[in-house]
Amino acid sequence: MMHVRPVTGSIGAEIGGLDLCRPLSPEDAGALRQLLMRHQVLFCRRQFLTIPQQKRLNVVFGPLYRLPYVQALADEPDVIAVLKEATETNVGVFGGDWHSDFSFLKIPPAGSILSAVEIPVVGGDTLWANQIHALANLPTELRRKIAGQTAVHIGKPYGQTEAPAMASRAGASMRMSRGDPAADQEVFHPLIRTHPESGQEALFVNPIYTTRIAGFDAVESSAVLAELYHYAWQPEVCCRWQWQAGDVVIWDNRTTLHYAVNDYDGYRRLLHRTTFSDGLPPA
Numbered sequence: 001m002m003h004v005r006p007v008t009g010s011i012g013a014e015i016g017g018l019d020l021c022r023p024l025s026p027e028d029a030g031a032l033r034q035l036l037m038r039h040q041v042l043f044c045r046r047q048f049l050t051i052p053q054q055k056r057l058n059v060v061f062g063p064l065y066r067l068p069y070v071q072a073l074a075d076e077p078d079v080i081a082v083l084k085e086a087t088e089t090n091v092g093v094f095g096g097d098w099h100s101d102f103s104f105l106k107i108p109p110a111g112s113i114l115s116a117v118e119i120p121v122v123g124g125d126t127l128w129a130n131q132i133h134a135l136a137n138l139p140t141e142l143r144r145k146i147a148g149q150t151a152v153h154i155g156k157p158y159g160q161t162e163a164p165a166m167a168s169r170a171g172a173s174m175r176m177s178r179g180d181p182a183a184d185q186e187v188f189h190p191l192i193r194t195h196p197e198s199g200q201e202a203l204f205v206n207p208i209y210t211t212r213i214a215g216f217d218a219v220e221s222s223a224v225l226a227e228l229y230h231y232a233w234q235p236e237v238c239c240r241w242q243w244q245a246g247d248v249v250i251w252d253n254r255t256t257l258h259y260a261v262n263d264y265d266g267y268r269r270l271l272h273r274t275t276f277s278d279g280l281p282p283a
């Protein structure tokens, strides 16, 4: 039988008693979707999913979303290997700053699944932050200031104008296309978005892809973003997962930020990642 253990008072729950390698019953699939809406991130230990099993689990939450710019596995176009080799030292990692995945797309992904294949003996944790609670924690004045505003997102790591310095780029194991002028296109999303199923409001900005708040001048935009980021990843709205091989993590990309901790030089870390879509722009 399925059991649920929240991992913090704000975000994340560990789910036990489920074998994700098998097709889920409609009841279990519905229960998992509800749990994801409630906890934003679900953690399941010791699943050791094959790629077909991971793709089948992905479809429980939405159709597979093929991502641009990041090269997928040669024979699995819907699966990305999130990899840093032991030999890749002093490089950035994929997702190594707070972000909501691909928020610069007109239709950003609804969520993702990571399945841990090889994990360092120590380090390589991932953090998530609850953006429903981050929004709720904003002081009234700040919340009033951002109500109805939109933020500009661009695919900086893949574009030309604001490409990251070499030192902060993910290493060679993550094959990404760079320098595409199309990635520099400005996409406008509401600063506060509403989850299409739960109706809950969440803050929707992140330092990897958000460049500015559309209605503010440059100085005010930077100041307000800095203030928002103070609330976005306060420890009280975060959880941190210490991976073990076989773990599966499912998260809602609409209501969370996440951060891959890059503290494991000298060790190999490999996870398989699939992504699901709701087909909707943030509203």
Ligand code: SIN
Pocket: 082, 094, 095, 096, 125, 126, 258, 259, 260, 261, 271, 273
């Ligand atoms: C990601 O941003 O999807 C990568 C997360 C991780 O490697 O922990």
